[in-house]
Amino acid sequence: MTTLAYADPSPYLPIFFMILAAIGFAVLNIAGSFILGPKRLGDRKGETYESGMTPIGTARKRFNVRFYLIAMVFLVFDVEIIFLYPWAATYTLLDPGSEQSLVWLGRILFFLFTTVVAYLYGYRKGVFKFD
Amino acid sequence: MIEKLAIVWPEIILFATTCVVMLTGQWPVCAVRRMTPWLAAVGLIAAIGAAMASPPSDGLYPDLVPYAKSLVGIMGLMILPLLAGTVDRELEAGVARGERFEPLRSNGAEFYAFFLFSLTGLMLVASSDTLIWLFLALELTSLPTYMMVTLSSRSTRAHEAGVKYFFLGALGAAIFLYGFTLLYGATGSVNIPTIAAHFAEHGLGPIGLAGVLISLIGLFFKIAAVPMHFYTPDVYQGAASPVSAMLAFVPKMAGFMAIFMIVGSAGWGPDGTGLPVPVEALLWVVAAMTMTVGNVLALLQSSVKRMMAYSSIAHSGYMLVGVIAGPGGDGASFWRNGLAAVLFYLLCYGVMNLGVFAVLASLERKGQEADDIDDIRGLVRTHPPLGWSMVICCLALLGFPPLLGFIGKVGLITSGITSGHLALVIILAINSAIAALYYLRLVAAVYLEPASDTGFRPSRYGSRQVAALVSAGGVLVLLLMSNRLITAADDASRYAPVAPETAPYAEAGANN
Numbered sequence: 001m002t003t004l005a006y007a008d009p010s011p012y013l014p015i016f017f018m019i020l021a022a023i024g025f026a027v028l029n030i031a032g033s034f035i036l037g038p039k040r041l042g043d044r045k046g047e048t049y050e051s052g053m054t055p056i057g058t059a060r061k062r063f064n065v066r067f068y069l070i071a072m073v074f075l076v077f078d079v080e081i082i083f084l085y086p087w088a089a090t091y092t093l094l095d096p097g098s099e100q101s102l103v104w105l106g107r108i109l110f111f112l113f114t115t116v117v118a119y120l121y122g123y124r125k126g127v128f129k130f131d
Numbered sequence: 132m133i134e135k136l137a138i139v140w141p142e143i144i145l146f147a148t149t150c151v152v153m154l155t156g157q158w159p160v161c162a163v164r165r166m167t168p169w170l171a172a173v174g175l176i177a178a179i180g181a182a183m184a185s186p187p188s189d190g191l192y193p194d195l196v197p198y199a200k201s202l203v204g205i206m207g208l209m210i211l212p213l214l215a216g217t218v219d220r221e222l223e224a225g226v227a228r229g230e231r232f233e234p235l236r237s238n239g240a241e242f243y244a245f246f247l248f249s250l251t252g253l254m255l256v257a258s259s260d261t262l263i264w265l266f267l268a269l270e271l272t273s274l275p276t277y278m279m280v281t282l283s284s285r286s287t288r289a290h291e292a293g294v295k296y297f298f299l300g301a302l303g304a305a306i307f308l309y310g311f312t313l314l315y316g317a318t319g320s321v322n323i324p325t326i327a328a329h330f331a332e333h334g335l336g337p338i339g340l341a342g343v344l345i346s347l348i349g350l351f352f353k354i355a356a357v358p359m360h361f362y363t364p365d366v367y368q369g370a371a372s373p374v375s376a377m378l379a380f381v382p383k384m385a386g387f388m389a390i391f392m393i394v395g396s397a398g399w400g401p402d403g404t405g406l407p408v409p410v411e412a413l414l415w416v417v418a419a420m421t422m423t424v425g426n427v428l429a430l431l432q433s434s435v436k437r438m439m440a441y442s443s444i445a446h447s448g449y450m451l452v453g454v455i456a457g458p459g460g461d462g463a464s465f466w467r468n469g470l471a472a473v474l475f476y477l478l479c480y481g482v483m484n485l486g487v488f489a490v491l492a493s494l495e496r497k498g499q500e501a502d503d504i505d506d507i508r509g510l511v512r513t514h515p516p517l518g519w520s521m522v523i524c525c526l527a528l529l530g531f532p533p534l535l536g537f538i539g540k541v542g543l544i545t546s547g548i549t550s551g552h553l554a555l556v557i558i559l560a561i562n563s564a565i566a567a568l569y570y571l572r573l574v575a576a577v578y579l580e581p582a583s584d585t586g587f588r589p590s591r592y593g594s595r596q597v598a599a600l601v602s603a604g605g606v607l608v609l610l611l612m613s614n615r616l617i618t619a620a621d622d623a624s625r626y627a628p629v630a631p632e633t634a635p636y637a638e639a640g641a642n643n
Contacts, residue, residue, distance in 0.1 A: 117150045124154055125234045
């Protein structure tokens, strides 16, 4: 019995070349613009947004902690999508009405239920209150 | 796949309870919030009921499920009263004075929910039969505990402990996950019985061996075995005593069940002495070091919590002796069966250890829990019930005959001797003698020293003292029941690897 451990590594060769190409592209661009690019520095050139709006204040100001709560609530959705998408893409391959398809439906409904619980918790916690 | 639902009913019940607790724990009405621990208790009792009626699993240890899950439920019920008043003290005091209840500032819902989540994960470890399930269950067990450590106290020490525990826990998880991938790479299956069958037929091979060893090293973190023990004293001391009591049992139980599965996949052989030499060598060295380092360092501590942390390390070392001894062949009695000895010892250790932490949690001075050995001097005279609980639990931990710890240790020793690990058993015996020094120091401080006013008073959360008394009572009651418990542990440790010819190689991937 062939096991994975002794499998032929050659299918991974393109990935290796891809990594090489990615690193090479980045190095080439940075080195190229460093060597070839004209260097005319000045006040205008050094601004955050060249020929854009003038920045106001510092970027390192404090944000309201609520933004973190919103970010976390968003993450729940985000993770949900990660699971929903492959589920939806493969669900159509199952026989309609078969026992297996029911099990798959049950699984995703349970997963959606956990999200509902998470949002109920967030709602009771007052995450969605803005005052 | 749907048939598997039958063995996870206890987990489903606990999960449903968790969902309810998550909402009631932060309800604006005070009476509803007070109900939260009771709801958790009802859920745990229902889960124990479901666990006792559970059918055998498909794993390497089919009958582990009822024993392990009932044990988890019972320990959960014993820890639950101890958790009262750990979080939200100032908040609830403010509400009692008439301030508005702010859900964003409360931690009660999270604390109880994390507690139940962790127990759910621990039960899932018992029913796991694939590496992926095992990994997820182990993570579900540990992740809530990291947060419980941080939530349990306002001190920066607790925060430091939480962060330390989290990062080292993540390191441990990364290591055993890497080991799991190697096991998968060597056998082409994530199904643990299939892996065992593959190893039985083809031998471990270099990659399989590396997989087993690396998985074990990662899992040593969970049971706090040397050299993965460094976090233990800081975390136990930093966390509030109720949480330390939980930490001493929950991750250890999860770790030992996972180690059973990983070592079991390598196999002890038909007569129980055929563990592959490198695996046995690793377990042997780690067991010897864990016992010795734990006990010697415990001698040097003046903080009872740190002492108990090192003693927890030492107890892991004792239990590893049972893992090395293995199931002792077909139809072996309890006294030859190392796995049964470990399962029984886990129960004993959980109860005895809980008692010591419960006594510490029951004593308070200005909101600070007792920690130093000076805080409990003369306790038998000042607070007799707490003092005697401490004496009983310490003597049991020491393995003083005829107390509970003694029976547990005898099982480990006899299984070690019958499987031919005499040197290790001698190390165990020497270590028990070293351990006597510091346990007796605690007993002497509590029992022999004159009463002095240390300023510590019993906590106003009376349920903590109930937990202490229940643990001490448990040490005595379980002693009377030990015959039945030994039989139960013996049944639970039935090791049933699939015979190689019936191993479902081809379908292994298909039905998962």
